[in-house]
Every structure is written in C-alpha cells, then in structure tokens.
Amino acid sequence: xxxxxxxxxxxxxxxxxxxxxxxxxxxxxxxxxxxxxxxxxxxxxxxxxxxxxxxxxxxxxxxxxxxxxxxxxxxxxxxxxxxxxxxxxxxxxxxxxxxxxxxxxxxxxxxxxxxxxxxxxxxxxxxxxxxxxxxxxxxxxxxxxxxxxxxxxxxxxxxxxxxxxxxxxxxxxxxxxxxxxxxxxxxxxxxxxxxxxxxxxxxxxxxxxxxxxxxxxxxxxxxxxxxxxxxxxxxxxxxxxxxxxxxxxxxxxxxxxxxxxxxxxxxxxxxxxxxxxxxxxxxxxxxxxxxxxxxxxxxxxxxxxxxxxxxxxxxxxxxxxxxxxxxxxxxxxxxxxxxxxxxxxxxxxxxxxxxxxxxxxxxxxxxxxxxxxxxxxxxxxxxxxxxxxxxxxxxxxxxxxxxxxxxxxxxxxxxxxxxxxxxxxxxxxxxxxxxxxxxxxxxxxxxxxxxxxxxxxxxxxxxxxxxxxxxxxxxx
Amino acid sequence: xxxxxxxxxxxxxxxxxxxxxxxxxxxxxxxxxxxxxxxxxxxxxxxxxxxxxxxxxxxxxxxxxxxxxxxxxxxxxxxxxxxxxxxxxxxxxxxxxxxxxxxxxxxxxxxxxxxxxxxxxxxxxxxxxxxxxxxxxxxxxxxxxxxxxxxxxxxxxxxxxxxxxxxxxxxxxxxxxxxxxxxxxxxxxxxxxxxxxxxxxxxxxxxxxxxxxxxxxxxxxxxxxxxxxxxxxxxxxxxxxxxxxxxxxxxxxxxxxxxxxxxxxxxxxxxxxxxxxxxxxxxxxxxxxxxxxxxxxxxxxxxxxxxxxxxxxxxxxxxxxxxxxxxxxxxxxxxxxxxxxxxxxxxxxxxxxxxxxxxxxxxxxxxxxxxxxxxxxxxxxxxxxxxxxxxxxxxxxxxxxxxxxxxxxxxxxxxxxxxxxxxxxxxxxxxxxxxxxxxxxxxxxxxxxxxxxxxxxxxxxxxxxxxxxxxxxxxx
Numbered sequence: 007x008x009x010x011x012x013x014x015x016x017x018x019x020x021x022x023x024x025x026x027x028x029x030x031x032x033x034x035x036x037x038x039x040x041x042x043x044x045x046x047x048x049x050x051x052x053x054x055x056x057x058x059x060x061x062x063x064x065x066x067x068x069x070x071x072x073x074x075x076x077x078x079x080x081x082x083x084x085x086x087x088x089x090x091x092x093x094x095x096x097x098x099x100x101x102x103x104x105x106x107x108x109x110x111x112x113x114x115x116x117x118x119x120x121x122x123x124x125x126x127x128x129x130x131x132x133x134x135x136x137x138x139x140x141x142x143x144x145x146x147x148x149x150x151x152x153x154x155x156x157x158x159x160x161x162x163x164x165x166x167x168x169x170x171x172x173x174x175x176x177x178x179x180x181x182x183x184x185x186x187x188x189x190x191x192x193x194x195x196x197x198x199x200x201x202x203x204x205x206x207x208x209x210x211x212x213x214x215x216x217x218x219x220x221x222x223x224x225x226x227x228x229x230x231x232x233x234x235x236x237x238x239x240x241x242x243x244x245x246x247x248x249x250x251x252x253x254x255x256x257x258x259x260x261x262x263x264x265x266x267x268x269x270x271x272x273x274x275x276x277x278x279x280x281x282x283x284x285x286x287x288x289x290x291x292x293x294x295x296x297x298x299x300x301x302x303x304x305x306x307x308x309x310x311x312x313x314x315x316x317x318x319x320x321x322x323x324x325x326x327x328x329x330x331x332x333x334x335x336x337x338x339x340x341x342x343x344x345x346x347x348x349x350x351x352x353x354x355x356x357x358x359x360x361x362x363x364x365x366x367x368x369x370x371x372x373x374x375x376x377x378x379x380x381x382x383x384x385x386x387x388x389x390x391x392x393x394x395x396x397x398x399x400x401x402x403x404x405x406x407x408x409x410x411x412x413x414x415x416x417x418x419x420x421x422x423x424x425x426x427x428x429x430x431x432x433x434x435x436x437x438x439x440x441x442x443x444x445x446x447x448x449x450x451x452x453x454x455x456x457x458x459x460x461x462x463x464x465x466x467x468x469x470x471x472x473x474x475x476x477x478x479x480x481x482x
Numbered sequence: 483x484x485x486x487x488x489x490x491x492x493x494x495x496x497x498x499x500x501x502x503x504x505x506x507x508x509x510x511x512x513x514x515x516x517x518x519x520x521x522x523x524x525x526x527x528x529x530x531x532x533x534x535x536x537x538x539x540x541x542x543x544x545x546x547x548x549x550x551x552x553x554x555x556x557x558x559x560x561x562x563x564x565x566x567x568x569x570x571x572x573x574x575x576x577x578x579x580x581x582x583x584x585x586x587x588x589x590x591x592x593x594x595x596x597x598x599x600x601x602x603x604x605x606x607x608x609x610x611x612x613x614x615x616x617x618x619x620x621x622x623x624x625x626x627x628x629x630x631x632x633x634x635x636x637x638x639x640x641x642x643x644x645x646x647x648x649x650x651x652x653x654x655x656x657x658x659x660x661x662x663x664x665x666x667x668x669x670x671x672x673x674x675x676x677x678x679x680x681x682x683x684x685x686x687x688x689x690x691x692x693x694x695x696x697x698x699x700x701x702x703x704x705x706x707x708x709x710x711x712x713x714x715x716x717x718x719x720x721x722x723x724x725x726x727x728x729x730x731x732x733x734x735x736x737x738x739x740x741x742x743x744x745x746x747x748x749x750x751x752x753x754x755x756x757x758x759x760x761x762x763x764x765x766x767x768x769x770x771x772x773x774x775x776x777x778x779x780x781x782x783x784x785x786x787x788x789x790x791x792x793x794x795x796x797x798x799x800x801x802x803x804x805x806x807x808x809x810x811x812x813x814x815x816x817x818x819x820x821x822x823x824x825x826x827x828x829x830x831x832x833x834x835x836x837x838x839x840x841x842x843x844x845x846x847x848x849x850x851x852x853x854x855x856x857x858x859x860x861x862x863x864x865x866x867x868x869x870x871x872x873x874x875x876x877x878x879x880x881x882x883x884x885x886x887x888x889x890x891x892x893x894x895x896x897x898x899x900x901x902x903x904x905x906x907x908x909x910x911x912x913x914x915x916x917x918x919x920x921x922x923x924x925x926x927x928x929x930x931x932x933x934x935x936x937x938x939x940x941x942x943x944x945x946x947x948x949x950x951x952x953x954x955x956x957x958x
Contacts, residue, residue: 131875132866136825138613141873148875193863198681205674207683287709349612387669397609397617399624399875 048094063388068257070264070363074149075121075142078250078311078361082186091233095174095182099167100436101226102160102176103183103336106217108236109305110155111184112341115232116248118358121149125157127227135202138353139399141156150400152353153345154203157186158194160222165193173226182233185423189228194221204347210379212308215346236341242304242318247338251360252299255336256363263288264353265285265366265407266359268373270311270344271437272320272463274455275421276412278329283423284368284407285334288472298335298362303355305343314339316466323458349394356395360404369395370409405433420453445471492886502687515676543732545742546839546880550625551597551618554726554837557660557706558591567709571650571658575643577635577660577702578652582693583710585649585781586631587660588817592709592724597625601633603703604668615875625877627823628829632678633662634670636698643667649702658709665704668696680823681862683796686855688784690823712817718780718794723814725838728775731812732839739764739774741842741883742835744849746779746787746820747913748796748939750931752888753899754805759899760844760883761810771932774811775840779831784852790815790943799934824851824862825870832871836880845871846885919949 030270073079076372082225083091085228103111113119126134126196131154133140139150157175159167167173167189175184192366196218203205206217237243247255266285281298288296302321304314312320318339325332341360345351351374372388379385392408395401414433415422424432435443435454443461454460541789549555559567579587589595597618602610607630609616614628633651635643643649643665651660654736672694677683680690714718721733741760747752756792757774764772780790788796794815801808818834823826827850848864849871855861868884871877890909891898900908911919911930919926920939932935 131870132825132870136614136870139875141875195681195863197684198862201677201683204831205671205677207677208673338672349608374857386674387671393605394608394612395742396611397605397619399613399615 007447014102018220018233022129040365048431055057068465069262070253070256071360071365072137073117073120073249073361074357074400077120078249078430079117079120080115080122081123082232082235085234088233091185091231091399092182095185095233098172098174099163100174100176100182101157101167102180103157103178104217104221105178106213106306106343107157107175107265108177108183109158109341111230112236113305113358114155114230115236116186116250116341118249118340118342118361119151119155119362120249122151124186124230126225127154127190127224130227131136131156131225135199137399138350139305140179143275148400149302150353150398152350152357152398153347154199156194156225156227156239158218158221159191159224161224163227164191167226173228175230184227184230184232184429186226186230188222189226191224191226194223196223197232201419203350205350206378208378208380210374213306213343213347216306217343222405241314242315242339245318245337245339246304246341249358252336252338253363256297259297259334259336260295263293263296263366264364265296265368266301266356266362266364267357267368267381267386268301268340268355270307270317272312272317272440272455272459273300273324273329274435274440275329276414278324279370279412279421279423280409281330282412284366287407288366290293292457296334296366298330298422299359299362300330300335300337301340301359302337302360303344304339304341304455307344308346311344312463312466320462324456326459327456329459331333343474344374346374346376346385348372349390352391352395353401356398356401356404357367357434360401364408365403366405367395368407368409371411414449414451415455418477419451427461441467483933484903485512492615498878516674518918519836520811537907543873544729545738546729546732546834547841549593549596549725549835549837550876553596554729555593555596555599556591556726557593557599558708558711559712563697564709567661567707568658570648571661571709574648574650574661575639575641575646576650576652576658577633578656579633579664580693580697581654582689582782582819583651584653584659585817585819586633587706587708588712589781589834590631590706591660592726592817594725594818594837595627595631595814596725596837598627598631600662600706601703602631602701603666604701606703607632607668607701611675613875614826624876626833626874627832628826628874629823630675630700632670632703632940634697635667637700638702639698640667640702643702649704651706659712660706660708662702662704662706665702665738667700667702670699670701671699672699679821679826681826682854684854684856687822688852689782689819689823692782693819702753716791718815721794721813721815722780722817723812725780725834726810729756729839732773735754735773735810736771739769739772740775740838740840740841741772741844741921742775742777742838742840743844744777744779744816744831744835746783748788748793748916748931748935749776749800749805749936750916751805751929752890754800755888755897755899756844756885759843759886763883764842772810772842774806775838776806776811776813777816777835778813779820779840780815780817783820784822787820788939788942792938796935796938799938800932803932805935806931815880820850822850822852822861824848828867829874829877830870832874832880832882836877842881842883843871844883844885846945847887889925890930892927895927917943 078425114122114124130140134154140151141148171188173186173189174182175186197207204211214299229439267281285296302317321337324330343396359367369392372384372386373391375384375386377384396406411424412421413424414432414435415431417431435450445467447464530689539647568880590598590600606616610630615624616627617624647664648661649665650658651662653659676690680687743757761772778793797813800806835843845868848860848862849867851860853860872882887900888897889900890911891907892909893907921943923940
C-alpha cells in the first residue's frame, strides 16, 4: 500500500479535470503559495502541529461552509507515529474488515462523517437509527447522521477481544490498517437496523446482501486511528481527494460557492444542462465564482450499476468534450459505499459534502432510490428524497437545489428542461433505456450524450457481452 | 353522546382518587376560585375569548412546564359554533372513522399532541417517520413527535372527496364528530410506515393488525375541528382529564413538580415502591409538593392485556388500600391507543405528558415493548427505551427518571429494590407469572400486591374462565 501524506495534492492530476490554474485567487488566499496553503489549512484542522515554522500561524480566511461540529476530523496518524502503531497492533486482538468496512474506515478517517471519530458506539448508533442526527456536546445543536456507520463482529471475535480496550483492524488481505480504541461492543439487531434504515425488510436489498446478512451479531464502536491514508491502487487514487484536499482546491480556485452533484451513473447532457444551469443561477444570485463538485460515488455499488472505472472514464470524456467547463469543475471520487436507502441515504450524501466544503446540493428525483426488490414499484416515493432532505435536522446550513426535470427535446434535438405545455415533444430516456441502447450498440438520439462519453459506455457493454459469451462457451 | 364543556371539572369525581381538597394552595393560584381558575387557564390557551368579563385578563402564574410549541392546542369547537358546524358537515364529503381513529381524534382535540392541530399532513408525517420530531416555524427548534398520527382512507373515499378542501368525520356509529379542513391526501405506504415505526415488518404486531393492515392506501391530513368533547359513555369518562384539566388540577394542588407514570398493567407494590421512592427523591431535591400523575393508557390495547375497566378498578383499590397517597396522586386516563412500538412509542408517551404539565417522567425496562411476534425474544432491546428517551430531540426539558429494578424480597417479605449482593433472596414476578397466579387462583407471595387490588384481578380472570367455559359448552 502506497504511503502518502495529506500534505501534498495528489499527483499525477488528470490534465483536464482539476489541474487548471486557479482562475481567480482570492486576496486572502494569495497570501501564500498554493502548495503551502494546503499545508496550512490541514494544520489548522489538526490539533497536533506538524511544523515549527512561524508561517503556520498565518490565518487563511475561507468563505467555505464550516464542517459539521466546527472542525474537520482527520483520523490518519502522523507519519512519525506509524511504526509505533504497527508495533502496538501486534499485541492487540484483531478484527478482519470486509471490503465495505475498509471503505467506511476511509470515509471516517478523512472526516466525511465529521464530527464522528470512529465506528459508532451505541449512543451514536441509536441516535442515527431513530433520529437521523446526533446531538453535539454542550447544547451545540445536532449534526445530521442518517446512516449507521458501524462495524459488525461475530461471537468468536467478541470473545477474543474480551476486556481489551483496543482492537487492531486488518484489511481483507490481513495487513493492519488501523487501531480502534476504547471499544464498546453492543448487539447488532439486523432486522431493526434494516427496517429503520430502509423502511423495508424485503429480501434483495443490495447493501444488506453485501454487508449485513452474513455479518456478525455484534457491533463494535470506538475511536479510530488509521495508520496511513487508505489507498486502492486501482489507478484512481488520484481522484480520491479528501474533504480537506477539496477545501484546499476550492480555496485555491477562489470559490465563493460550491455546488455538489452526487452521482453513481454516467453523465448525460440532461445532467450537464442542470449543472450548467445551476452555475448560471448561482451567478445570478450574486456569487462570483461558483465551483461544481462533480462527485461520483466510489464505494460499493450494486452489480448492474456501471462500474467506477468506466464511469470515471466517461466523466473524463464529458469534460474533454467541453460539456462541462474544467475551469469551474472539480471531479473527485466520494469514497462511501452505496446503501440504496433513498430518503435516509440522501441525507448522508448531502451531509458528507458539507464536510467537503459544499454549501449547495443538487437533488433529483428519487435520490439513492431503486426498484422495490420484490414488488413492481419504486422502493421510495420519488419525491420523498428532496422533501426529507429539505427538512432534515442538521442540514439547515446547506442550500438544497431541487432538480428541474430534463428530457430529450425531439424538436430542438437536445436535452432540455421539460416543458409540460408541449409534452409530446419530449422523450424520457431512463437509465434502463440508456443501458439497453448501449448494450444493443444502437445510438441514442443526437445530443443525448457527448460522443466520447457514449463510446465509453458502448465499449463497456461490448466487453461485458464478450465476457458473457466466453462464460457461455465454457459452460456449454 | 353527552355534551360537556371543558369549563368545569368532570363530575362525579371518584372519592378516593383526586377529590381530596388541595393540601397546599400556592399563593398565585389562591388568587382565584378554583373553578374560575380552570376557566381562566383554558381561556389563556385559546385564541378565541369565551367570556367578556374583565376577570379573564387576570394572569395565573403556574410553575408547570410549558406545553410543546408554547400553547396547549384545543380543537373542540366553542358551544355556540356547534350547530353551525353540524349544518356545514351535512354538505361535506364524509370519512367514517374506526374506533382507533376516534381515539386519535380525542388525543388531538385535547392537545396531547400539541402543537399538532390535526391528522398529519405529509410534511409532518415524513418528519415524524424519519426524525421522530417536527420543526417549529421560525427556527424555534423542534418538538418531539415519534408516532405518525394519521388518518387512512381508501380509493373510493379519495374519489368522493375530490377537490373538496374540507371533510366531515363520522364516528363508527355514523354521527358526525368533526370537520377536517384544508385537507391534503397523500400515499399511505404501509410497509415503510410499519418498518420505520416498529423496526420490523413481522406479521402479528397488534396495532398493525388492528389499524393498518386493513386501512386504506391514502392518508388524509388537515386541521381538525371537533364538534364537542369526545366521550365514551363507559362509566370512565370522569377519569379522562384533558391536559388542560390536569394542569388546572396540578395548579390547584400547588404542585411544584409533576412526575408521570405511564402504565397499561395493574399496579403492584414494586410499582408503588418506585413511585413513592420517586416522590422521596424529589422532596430531597428541594421540591415542596411533587404530585404523581398515575396515568393508565386508555385507548386500544392488545387482547391479552388487562382491560381498562378492570385496571381502573384495580388502581382505585391501590389508593383505597393506602399503597399510594391520594393527597399527592392524581389518577387519570391517557386516551391514546397503544402501538407497542418500544423506543419509538415511549417518546410519544413522554411527550404527551409534557403537554399535561409533567416535568418528570419515570421510565422502566422495555417501555411499550412486547415479545417479538414471530421470534422467541423481546422485540426491542429492553434498555433501548430509556436510552432513546434520554437522547430524543424535543424532550430536553423533560427530566427522565430511570426505573430502579424492584423484585420480591423473600427475606423482608415485600417488594424491594433489587440488591445484587444477595440476589438469591429476590424473586422476579413477571407479568406472565402474575397472570398465571391470578388465573389459577393461587395467591402471589405476601406483599406483592395489596389484597384489594389482587382480588380485582382474580375476579377478572375468573369471569374470563367462566366465559371460556360457556363458549366451550356452546361449541360442544
């Protein structure tokens, strides 16, 4: 696993995505060299000083929204502590993480779930499950926390841990990744967790099948200390900017508004229209430099979603083809796994982006939704996501921007906002329809997606069919 | 249905329960005649003045906790409006209420759910379902609201209502009880409602079977105007004090602390020990006159619970036998139906008592819990109720008093707080065990329950067996 510190921006930076020089450096930001600026802001968020230089006391003003709880959590050990932590871990009881658990450790370590400092203890779990928010100390209000971020263990592990206050966490390959301190073990009532999180207990929920059904009957919470930044070595780590790195980047670009777009699908021109229109509206509202955070989800997704590497290539083409403006767009990967928990999950998607500095959040129809696993209907009312989001405790400081509906305008031959007065001119192309086009090699209508992006999808589905054919041949 | 106004206290008042003269009238309360005091306080909570007398402007100071939202809701029409409302209802589309719906209309009408002014519209329903609390206007915080208080209708009723803004609500016997105004109709996703409220969708949940399974696929919300106070004519209406009447009674008695005990079971000496001990603790804390609200739930309960009339008779004996002090105890019926929704429901039980003036709430093991309907275990973790209650948004102003565990001390031959250092001297008598004793005619250990109260239970179970025998004879 590669060792990198947070003190330099990831390198190599893909040329068209976010490497463009800051168009407008704000007066306060231009006090310092951009690289140093990154270090300064990181230091400000960490209690332990990393440098003795006087320059560290320079205050960098930022117009970005405050992270939840006031300070961004960073649970990655300082480089000089790592050897000692590895030594300490040798003597500790161990818990083996599944791939999804590692994704959550990553999420926690970088502060996406600030102010959470580790896998949830029971008092956090119960608040998350019942109230979708967690109370801050000293009457300082609540922060949103709609998904339980928990770690399950089995009876055997519980017994091995015994009364040990600390536990070492190993990755799926056995390497020690982190130490969980002052642990608390409490029952994992899966039925209740599933019912309260998804609003159903029907079989076939992808995250439940992946991460809950076979998991242990206990949950273990505690304070997490991750030994080094978590990397996946899949050629995409340079896209995985932490909330602090994103904040640095927004500051470097002099953003006075950041609008986040969460997605787990390819970007078509309807999405692009919406994002460009949002920027236009923000400019009209008086913002001088709104920056788009195009933020594909990078953790666990269900089997029939388009895989992350294909999506990243597709997004890259969308910027190359000029559909989105690289000057005002940052593409980065959100490391969270996907729950497909609709109105409950969309709050998590929004809350995490506050921690990355976004103060505007675009929400569409049926966010984080899917079909009901056993009935012929959407699992969630498609309007509930944006309604619940707009009412959610702890998200008051985030501006929610509801989607306008975009569809293919058969007269203008491009994606346009749906005009109900001439509804017969509009064609709705669902994700299923889009995949059907790509699979069959048939082209969607002109202007549905930029040609470069479309080719990425066609190539992906072709490769799938080739694979399937190969499997079928072997099976015969 | 009898017509009574809220302006006099219910009569007859059962002699031993709350008719004792106020032991200590507070200086502020003694300014007015107690009867007038009731009227005054009611008027203060209603925007529409009922009387032209100058006396109405007298401010009655009370040390009682404020109701949620600041003012107690009262949705019962003034007597002079009732004829007009009945006339208006003639022309409106109608919805027939089930017995449980009437209980909820009663709960709403008297302000137990303050600041809710009617069956929930969708924005209230969604907040209740997802957050267990509802946001007040103008950033004034949240109030707790953990159970959806909703009214279901079917396709046919929805069609009949059409675009009518107002709807008449009829009781099960066809009599018009109320008008629901500015209605909003939205989908009733039963699966999601059940999963998020109970944390399970297992078949056999009593409230689901009674009130949801057969209910319509739409919910209708709106502002409720109840034509006259809801009465049951079961000989127990005099026990059904509204929150306002309870507040008046607490003020009359000069209460400086009110501690509420929710129950749906007979009172044994362990309960009494706990309530008396709570009063002792409150006196130690410096309160001069803590009053106990012994508050049995009076709405829907499951078939094997002891029925309300039997429980009321049993409670009455407990006061007659001097186990609880009538001077410092008010026995009244809480008109809500029971959900058996554990940690979600206990919040409702506590919140409603704030509205009745209670600032201390006693919570025990597994409040509002029951066995899992299909698995051999408790449906809820028995500790979750008090934990969730202590963390619940909107209940910050309520003092939660967790139960100490009481059990039968076989040495002292009485109910006592469990002492783990001599655990073998204690006998735990569960509800099931207690019912088995009563059914078999066997006496529980001396000191478990006062003899008068025990006899009520034995007589009840005897009558059941006589009934069962009669049915068996007919079936043969």
